Amino acid sequence: xxxxxxxxxxxxxxxxxxxxxxxxxxxxxxxxxxxxxxxxxxxxxxxxxxxxxxxxxxxxxxxxxxxxxxxxxxxxxxxxxxxxxxxxxxxxxxxxxxxxxxxxxxxxxxxxx
Amino acid sequence: xxxxxxxxxxxxxxxxxxxxxxxxxxxxxxxxxxxxxxxxxxxxxxxxxxxxxxxxxxxxxxxxxxxxxxxxxxxxxxxxxxxxxxxxxxxxxxxxxxxxxxxxxxxxxxx
Numbered sequence: 600x601x602x603x604x605x606x607x608x609x610x611x612x613x614x615x616x617x618x619x620x621x622x623x624x625x626x627x628x629x630x631x632x633x634x635x636x637x638x639x640x641x642x643x644x645x646x647x648x649x650x651x652x653x654x655x656x657x658x659x660x661x662x663x664x665x666x667x668x669x670x671x672x673x674x675x676x677x678x679x680x681x682x683x684x685x686x687x688x689x690x691x692x693x694x695x696x697x698x699x700x701x702x703x704x705x706x707x708x709x710x711x712x
Numbered sequence: 713x714x715x716x717x718x719x720x721x722x723x724x725x726x727x728x729x730x731x732x733x734x735x736x737x738x739x740x741x742x743x744x745x746x747x748x749x750x751x752x753x754x755x756x757x758x759x760x761x762x763x764x765x766x767x768x769x770x771x772x773x774x775x776x777x778x779x780x781x782x783x784x785x786x787x788x789x790x791x792x793x794x795x796x797x798x799x800x801x802x803x804x805x806x807x808x809x810x811x812x813x814x815x816x817x818x819x820x821x822x823x
Contacts, residue, residue: 603754632810639721641800641815642755649808657810689754695808701747703754 601625605690605704612680612711620675620707622690628702629695631673632657633665635686636706642689648673649695680711714739716814718801724820725791733799733817734785741803744777744784745811749798758799759786788819796821 606621624631632647634657644657648667662684664676673692677684687708691701718735725731735744743762747755759770761777761784768775774787788795798816 630808634813639815641716641718642813644810644812647810655810658812691754700757700760701755701811703756705752705754 603690603692603702603704605688605707607707608705609708610710612677612709614681614711616680616711617676617678618680620677620688620690620709622673622675622704623671624673624690624692624702625671626692626694626702627670628692629670631667631690631692632701633663633673633675634689634691635659636689637686645675645688682711685709685711714741714803714805714812716801716803716812718799718814718817720817721815722818722820724822726822727791727793729791731788731791731795731819732785734783735801735803735814736783737803738782739805740781741805742781743804743807744775745802745804746773746775746784746786747800747802747813749800749816751797755798755800791819791821793821793823795819 603624629650633645634642643659646665648654687706690704693701715738746758749755759775764781766777772789798818800816801814804811
């Protein structure tokens with residue numbers, strides 16, 4: 600098992616550019632989520648999904664879109680990147696049914712100039 | 713919305729010392745979690761707590777779920793260099809619900 604795989608590891612964007620952060624897991628986890636980590640702010644939940652076809656907003660959803668067409672993949676889209684979106688992004692997944700152990704990817708470091 | 717406040721924000725301790733950190737919430741959680749993040753990695757689950765008053769250990773780590781369900785603490789005994797990292801508390805209201813994280817406590821260990 601590869602676990603939770605995030606790509607790319609590093610990305611630099613110009614303001615206004617769009618891009619998609621990829622996340623894939625091979626553990627058949629129903630629940631997937633995206634967090635951003637900023638200095639002094641901890642991990643803040645952006646969007647999450649409890650299964651294919653279902654997504655919901657977290658604490659800081661503005662500026663981000665997600666979709667969940669398959670169980671394995673949960674891409675995060677930035678339609679028009681802003682400097683405030685410079686951050687480290689983590690994808691995490693877990694089983695549902697009362698299992699709270701989140702498995703995290705190794706992160707994507709995004710800089711928006 | 714739900715917020716978790718962790719303290720202290722950072723700690724500098726000598727190797728071998730015990731460490732204590734805590735987490736308080738503005739609202740009730742029914743599950744409390746403690747994660748550790750090593751540099752350049754994603755967080756990893758250390759301890760999960762499910763009942764108010766519960767005290768759980770994992771090696772040198774001990775965590776407690778507060779009676780009010782609005783707080784939790786984590787103790788690390790006899791710290792070693794590999795304990796360096798960021799420790800996050802996290803809360804979950806109901807099973808299968810989203811998991812909310814605190815801002816973290818950064819632990820530094822002096823030689």
